[in-house]
Amino acid sequence: MEATGASRARTLVAVAVMVGVILFPIYWMIVTAFLPTSVVLSRTPPLLPPLGAMSLEAFHTALVRRPFLVWLSNTMLVSVGATALSLVISTLAGYSLSRYRSRVQEASGFILLFSKMLPGSLIVIPFFIMATRAGMIDNRLSLILANTSVGVPFATWMMKGFFDAIPREIDAAATIDGCTRLQALWHVVIPIAQPGLTAAAIYLFIVAWADFVFARTLINSPELWTLTTGLASFVGEHGVDWPGLMAAGALSMIPVFILFILLEPYLVSGMAAGAVK
Amino acid sequence: MNDRAFAFALLTPAILCVVGLVGWPMVQIVTLSFAESKGLAAISMPIRAWGLNNYISVLSDPETWDSVVTTILYVVGTIVPSFLIGLGVALLLNRQFPLRRALRCLALLPWAAPGVLVSVVFLWLFDPSYGVVNYLLRATSVSNADVGWFTNEDTALFAVILPSIWKSFPFFALTILGALQTIPEDLYEAAHTDGANSLQRFFNVTWPGIRGPAVLAIILNALWALREFDIIFATTGGGPARATETLGIRAYIEAFSYFEIGRASAIGVLTIALAALMIILARKPLQKEFF
Structure with missing residues (x-):
């Protein structure tokens, strides 16, 4: 059934309205970020921003008066570290789960599946205790490890899905040509699975970027705060600096939104295939 | 190295990670929940006495049961609307229209927003004096009171549920959208030829096609x-x-x-028990989808 032009136009209008409603909070965040406090703190805020009043003042505040760049670099360091570590571990494990079937594989697969249902907010208590005993409170490495514990179970199942889609004959051919199994994985299978690897990396990065519970609990010193703990620290002060907070929020979101645009086509097909579940 | 050893070697880092970073913490939380040490002593000193005191104290505390009720209200209040909105969004996005890829991406964007960011944006939207929501309510004469959505006891749970829905509906939409794309077009054509109306088409063609992933998404969420x-x-x-x-x-x-x-660990164990109960109740659809 090919949709007619008129019905496509009607659908477009409906979708556009829906997107408008969904994105209103983001729109409002961006509008607030570009307006001075005097305009923002109004009983009758303008729904469309007065162009004349728009300024970059709030961004200036966020970047200069707040240690936004410190939070950003901490978040970046932790997210990149956790993504890289999780990706290596879960690529190897995903390949093993995809190519070999034994009790060990089955049990590990099930345990990985189960542990991705376990909540970060519960393991944070024992994690805090372990970090305290190890003297690793206020240490970005413990934050990387904590995010890895969340990432590995997810990414392993994602990678297994990608490897399942690559015929085994390809690895077999490579080993016959004289590759060791590890070489076959590295030189032959991984290049084919590269789009999947990218998707898994983006997914891991977005999850690590969003972490709040570990960052809030395992880090005390403000100079080691991440973006989420930084943003949360705006709230609860007397008279929240809303434009500054919204500016910091908008800036903090840019990287994940760009990555999401790259990841989205995969998510739609991948969720059905069972990979991200 | 034989195949089995190689396969095991590849798995080892993941097993270490899960045992060390998930399994061991779980053992700790269960151990601590049975430790009869007060306060932070459990962290620094070896545990000498064991018992059920933490559980007795937690279970006999009416506040715990308040939290159980709040948890159930929060879970149901978030999941049901998220699912319905996600389903609606997915059905709409699955139709044919121009700019599909871009609009689909925008509609699902909240999925990628970090929870804390969502929180501060909604705090601002629902600010009692200067929030745009109260302004819109005043402007449309729905309510003139400056409702403190997050600070009023009666509205706080509702206020917390709204950003939760906003953040979680895209997962439903993504899952259902993926499933919708696997339903063959000729099923709809056949239903159309047989004279099925749109409601009949939904319940006889669409729903059977998305039921599995949808149920799974509900359980996970x-x-x-x-x-x-x-x-x-x-x-x-x-x-x-x-x-x-x-x-x-x-x-x-x-x-x-x-x-x-100790008390915190006992509550943690009870929460895990609640989650396990949910998994057991949902065992059948889970098995069907996963294994």
């Missing part, structure tokens, strides 16, 4: 909502007057505000 931390903690911290204190938040407060590690 319910588990995630059960332990939601970021949004509740960053908006209300469990308050006011514990109106938004779910079990997850309660465990965290016991541990890091009152330093009652």
